[in-house]
Amino acid sequence: xxxxxxxxxxxQFDFDHxxxxxxxxxxxxxxxxxxxxxxxxxxxxxxxxxxVIGKLQAAFxxxxxxxxxxxxxxxxxxxxxxxxxxxxxxxxxxxGEFGPMGRILVDGEPGVEFVSENEPREYEHVISKPGxxxxxxxxxxxxxxxxxxxxxxxxxxxxxxxxxxxxxxxxDRGYDCLLVEDGTDSYFPEFxxxxxxxxxxxxxxxxxxxxxxxxxxxxxxxVPGQTSPHKAA
Ligand code: TIU
Numbered sequence: 656x657x658x659x660x661x662x663x664x665x666x667q668f669d670f671d672h673x674x675x676x677x678x679x680x681x682x683x684x685x686x687x688x689x690x691x692x693x694x695x696x697x698x699x700x701x702x703x704x705x706x707v708i709g710k711l712q713a714a715f716x717x718x719x720x721x722x723x724x725x726x727x728x729x730x731x732x733x734x735x736x737x738x739x740x741x742x743x744x745x746x747x748x749x750x751g752e753f754g755p756m757g758r759i760l761v762d763g764e765p766g767v768e769f770v771s772e773n774e775p776r777e778y779e780h781v782i783s784k785p786g787x788x789x790x791x792x793x794x795x796x797x798x799x800x801x802x803x804x805x806x807x808x809x810x811x812x813x814x815x816x817x818x819x820x821x822x823x824x825x826x827d828r829g830y831d832c833l834l835v836e837d838g839t840d841s842y843f844p845e846f847x848x849x850x851x852x853x854x855x856x857x858x859x860x861x862x863x864x865x866x867x868x869x870x871x872x873x874x875x876x877x878v879p880g881q882t883s884p885h886k887a888a
């Protein structure tokens with residue numbers, strides 16, 4: 656099993672028990688007129704991770720490894736939207752109201768869909784989640800258990816919100832988490848920097864971080880075991 660260069664120490668990449676998770680690569684967070692802009696965020700800051708995630712998705716597909724895609728959204732009747740979340744931040748356009756890409760953060764609307772560079776393939780697992788934690792009111796834990804996945808390579812937006820929350824919640828459930836440094840972005844570069852540091856502090860209290868080229872180089876060289884349970888799935 657290969658080890659890859661990571662912080663705070665090398666990460667053992669177990670081809671038979673690992674998945675890539677791409678968190679909330681949605682138009683509402685990445686493109687003009689979506690939820691992020693309604694909160695006053697500068698979406699330019701989160702564009703760099705999009706092509707990096709595209710490369711990681713291609714490598715995981717080539718290796719026959721599972722990819723999970725999450726999207727933050729709510730039911731059309733907003734029954735899963737807490738009033739506190741709807742009012743938080745005093746946004747210009749609230750969740751459920753109409754923006755240029757349909758109803759903001761409502762499942763099925765154009766804004767909730769994935770940016771074209773990071774779209775799921777037909778057979779990949781897609782999770783609609785009402786919160787920042789990808790485990791909250793979703794089947795993620797059950798899916799990972801069923802697929803015998805014990806390690807997660809984590810990517811997506813935003814670093815200190817849904818990405819960090821999910822990594823902490825995965826860590827508490829016993830998953831080994833490797834966050835890809837250039838495969839995640841924040842509207843606030845200083846928050847990204849501090850989050851990356853905080854996650855690996857204290858001997859990797861929440862997990863590991865690495866650069867995408869280290870991971871991609873290793874995946875290009877290693878031939879995953881032919882008996883991988885994910886190959887046939
Ligand atoms: N606002 C912000 O930074 N993030 C979110 O609301 N959701 C995610 O991080 N996906």
